[in-house]
Amino acid sequence: MTKQSAQFEPFTPKTISLLTEQGDWAGPFKLDLDQATLKRFYRDMLAARLLDEKFTILLRTGKIAFVAPHSGHEAAQIGLAHALQRGHDWFFPYYRDAGAILALGVPLKEMFGHALATLADPAKGRQMPGHFGSKSLNAFTPASAIASHVPPAAGAAISMKLQNTRQVSVCTFGDGATSEGDWYAGVNIAAVQGAPAIFVCENNKYAISLHYSHQTAAASVAEKAHAFGIPGYRVDGLDVLASYYVMKDVIERSRQGHGSALVELEVYRFGPHSSADDDTRYRPKEEVEAWRQKDPILRFQRFLERQSIWTKDWEESLRAEIKAEQEAALQEAISAGEPPVEWMFDDVFSEMPWHLEEQRRLVTDELS
Amino acid sequence: MPTMTMVQAVVQALDEEMSRDNRVVVMGEDVGKRGGVFLATEGLQQKYGPDRVIDTPLSEAAIIGAALGMASHGMRPVAEVQFADYVFPGFDQLVSQVAKLRYRSGGQFTAPMVIRMPSGGGVRGGHHHSQSPEAHFAHTAGLKVVVVSTPYDTRGLLKSAVRDDNPVVFMEPKRLYRAIKEEVPSQEYLIPIGEAAIRKEGKDISLISYGGSMVETQKAAEELEGVGVSAEVIDLRSLMPWDKETVLASVAKTGRVLVVSEAPRMASIASEVAATIAEEVLDSLEAPPLRVTGFDTPYPYAQDKVYMPTVTRILNAAKRVLDY
Numbered sequence: 001m002t003k004q005s006a007q008f009e010p011f012t013p014k015t016i017s018l019l020t021e022q023g024d025w026a027g028p029f030k031l032d033l034d035q036a037t038l039k040r041f042y043r044d045m046l047a048a049r050l051l052d053e054k055f056t057i058l059l060r061t062g063k064i065a066f067v068a069p070h071s072g073h074e075a076a077q078i079g080l081a082h083a084l085q086r087g088h089d090w091f092f093p094y095y096r097d098a099g100a101i102l103a104l105g106v107p108l109k110e111m112f113g114h115a116l117a118t119l120a121d122p123a124k125g126r127q128m129p130g131h132f133g134s135k136s137l138n139a140f141t142p143a144s145a146i147a148s149h150v151p152p153a154a155g156a157a158i159s160m161k162l163q164n165t166r167q168v169s170v171c172t173f174g175d176g177a178t179s180e181g182d183w184y185a186g187v188n189i190a191a192v193q194g195a196p197a198i199f200v201c202e203n204n205k206y207a208i209s210l211h212y213s214h215q216t217a218a219a220s221v222a223e224k225a226h227a228f229g230i231p232g233y234r235v236d237g238l239d240v241l242a243s244y245y246v247m248k249d250v251i252e253r254s255r256q257g258h259g260s261a262l263v264e265l266e267v268y269r270f271g272p273h274s275s276a277d278d279d280t281r282y283r284p285k286e287e288v289e290a291w292r293q294k295d296p297i298l299r300f301q302r303f304l305e306r307q308s309i310w311t312k313d314w315e316e317s318l319r320a321e322i323k324a325e326q327e328a329a330l331q332e333a334i335s336a337g338e339p340p341v342e343w344m345f346d347d348v349f350s351e352m353p354w355h356l357e358e359q360r361r362l363v364t365d366e367l368s
Numbered sequence: 369m370p371t372m373t374m375v376q377a378v379v380q381a382l383d384e385e386m387s388r389d390n391r392v393v394v395m396g397e398d399v400g401k402r403g404g405v406f407l408a409t410e411g412l413q414q415k416y417g418p419d420r421v422i423d424t425p426l427s428e429a430a431i432i433g434a435a436l437g438m439a440s441h442g443m444r445p446v447a448e449v450q451f452a453d454y455v456f457p458g459f460d461q462l463v464s465q466v467a468k469l470r471y472r473s474g475g476q477f478t479a480p481m482v483i484r485m486p487s488g489g490g491v492r493g494g495h496h497h498s499q500s501p502e503a504h505f506a507h508t509a510g511l512k513v514v515v516v517s518t519p520y521d522t523r524g525l526l527k528s529a530v531r532d533d534n535p536v537v538f539m540e541p542k543r544l545y546r547a548i549k550e551e552v553p554s555q556e557y558l559i560p561i562g563e564a565a566i567r568k569e570g571k572d573i574s575l576i577s578y579g580g581s582m583v584e585t586q587k588a589a590e591e592l593e594g595v596g597v598s599a600e601v602i603d604l605r606s607l608m609p610w611d612k613e614t615v616l617a618s619v620a621k622t623g624r625v626l627v628v629s630e631a632p633r634m635a636s637i638a639s640e641v642a643a644t645i646a647e648e649v650l651d652s653l654e655a656p657p658l659r660v661t662g663f664d665t666p667y668p669y670a671q672d673k674v675y676m677p678t679v680t681r682i683l684n685a686a687k688r689v690l691d692y
Contacts, residue, residue, distance in 0.1 A: 090441070121474070122473075122474055122476060123472060123473050123474035123476065124474035124475075125474075126471055126472050126473075126474055127472050131472070133472075133473050133476065133477070134476070135473070135476035135477060140440065140477060141469070141472050141473035141476065141477055143464045143465055143468060143472065144464075145460060145464035145465075148433070148460055148461065148464045148465050149465070150433070151429055151430050151432070151433020151434050151436070151437065151461060151465075152433050152434070152436045152437035152440065152461075152465055153437060154430070154433070154434050154437060155433060155434030155435060155436055155437020155438040155439075155440075155441070155445075156437035156438065156440065156441040157437070158422075158434055158437070158438055159437065159438040159441035159442065159443050160441065162393070162419050162443070163442070163443075169437070181429060181457065182429045182433065182460060182461070185425075185427040185429040185430035185433065185457075186429075186430060186433060186434070188425055188427065188430065189424060189425055189427065189430040189434050190434075192425060193422075346475070347470050347471045347474060347475040348470070348471055348509050348510055349470070349510070349512070349534045350470070350478070350532075350533040350534055353562065353608075353609035354609060354612060354613075355609060355612075
């Protein structure tokens with residue numbers, strides 16, 4: 001029986017998928033996204049992929065020190081970013097979320113500014129690349145420590161509930177994070193408080209080198225939701241429509257007061273863990289190649305082609321447009337200049353205590 | 369003026385701040401129905417309800433981390449860690465998240481929150497109910513650290529901590545919770561974070577201490593007075609930032625100084641204060657600055673009274689400095 005709207009049951013025996021690998025709609029309800037939205041999803045996915053490539057070029061030419069590639073995660077990240085109410089809901093990303101951050105609307109100039117640590121970075125160049133945050137878009141600046149943002153995401157959700165703001169708090173992480181104590185602590189307090197927190201695992205099957213099968217004996221991350229008394233959804237994260245619709249449904253239920261949820265978006269990381277990693281040491285090239293055949297962008301492209309939305313010409317003009325935007329933003333970020341050295345001492349506290357004033361003087365004297 | 373104990377001063381300060389600002393919430397293990405295991409939040413849940421005095425699961429990571437999320441979202445949480453010894457499951461939250469949020473976001477996100485914890489020894493608690501871990505927090509850039517020693521200061525400093533725009537680790541020496549009763553004004557007052565208090569003026573030697581050890585330090589000062597030595601006693605109260613100006617002015621006057629604290633010596637607050645004195649006012653010194661501290665062992669159970677600086681140990685050190 002065809003459902004009238006996009007509502008999903010938790011703990012389904014099979015992973016929730018709406019698009020076949022050939023790009024056919026297989027959803028049990030009528031697709032209700034207009035053409036402009038579908039095109040936007042595709043553009044954001046493509047822009048995310050090209051951003052990954054751009055970062056890699058900057059790395060190889062020595063302009064930036066670090067990249068955590070997100071290729072393979074685009075459908076999951078763009079789907080979830082569009083399911084949020086932008087600038088209203090809160091997003092607690094981790095370090096592999098550049099695609100989601102981009103789709104959320106963080107300006108490219110800020111993203112390059114962050115990667116290059118220039119004055120175009122709203123965070124003043126304080127962290128290594130990959131830690132994008134934005135107060136104006138409620139994207140909580142990440143810390144590198146795995147799963148450490150899960151309790152804060154729960155806390156923000158508790159605050160939303162207490163103040164009745166009708167916001168939700170969406171927190172993403174990789175599969176490795178689900179082994180951390182902070183992960184259990186955070187999910188548990190949100191769940192028991194009935195707070196509008198949605199915990200989203202971008203399960204790419206590897207925590208650096210460790211395969212999922214050595215991370216946990218649980219068959220899925222989603223089923224861990226049982227232990228917290230909240231619903232768990234296992235979703236094909238290579239399918240942007242499944243990622244979007246499930247996230248949308250789960251978010252709106254949380255917003256209406258139904259508490260927390262856990263969503264597992266099954267993806268695959270096409271690149272290494274980071275620019276400092278050699279993934280050939282722990283996974284065969286054939287495995288990576290087989291997953292690349294399931295590229296989330298190609299699957300959505302096939303779908304759009306069948307809808308007569310995607311054409312080769314559109315693809316070419318879109319790529320040219322995105323590349324030009326990225327190059328222009330990159331140049332703007334570079335020309336913004338470097339943060340002054342003495343800024344190192346700002347923002348430790350709201351005001352500067354005497355010992356930091358002394359230490360700042362030491363540096364300015366040294367440089368003068 | 370009413371008299372009150374330190375634990376009553378905690379309740380009073382929280383009550384006043386909660387009634388002044390409805391963004392202030394109290395959260396922690398057993399803080400609601402039970403009123404806290406030391407009764408430092410007694411009666412608050414009855415008065416403000418379970419949404420503002422939240423009984424949390426048994427998880428310091430959840431308490432501190434969730435408090436941070438609430439703070440960044442516009443609330444003013446006061447999180448209680450039941451014993452300072454149990455802060456360590458939440459230590460990553462304090463160090464990786466709370467302390468660095470303002471800095472790592474370039475000032476976009478902030479963490480106006482208080483993390484209260486009973487600390488220190490003297491209650492026959494063994495090493496998991498007696499530690500003084502303040503150096504960990506002072507060593508972590510981005511956290512303010514306060515250790516109180518009187519009911520009056522507790523009320524004034526805790527209210528300042530709640531109003532501070534930075535995360536404040538607020539340590540309450542549990543052996544003093546009910547040991548001292550003092551008169552506290554009925555009208556409200558604030559004590560600024562970062563200012564030491566001169567408990568007793570003197571001219572021959574400076575005794576600098578804070579927290580629980582203030583008791584023995586003040587007794588030692590009285591004994592010194594009895595033998596004709598005029599000791600100046602300074603209570604640091606705030607450890608980050610600490611009041612260098614008051615300390616150096618005192619040492620410049622007396623030329624002799626002890627720094628007393630029950631925390632272990634290695635990489636301690638006492639060491640930092642002593643090193644600063646040596647670096648900055650060496651010419652005023654008549655003797656090396658000495659530290660009188662807890663030992664670099666885990667806090668022992670059977671030797672509870674000997675581990676912490678005793679009056680005798682303080683007096684012996686004073687003799688060394690005075691006879692130098």
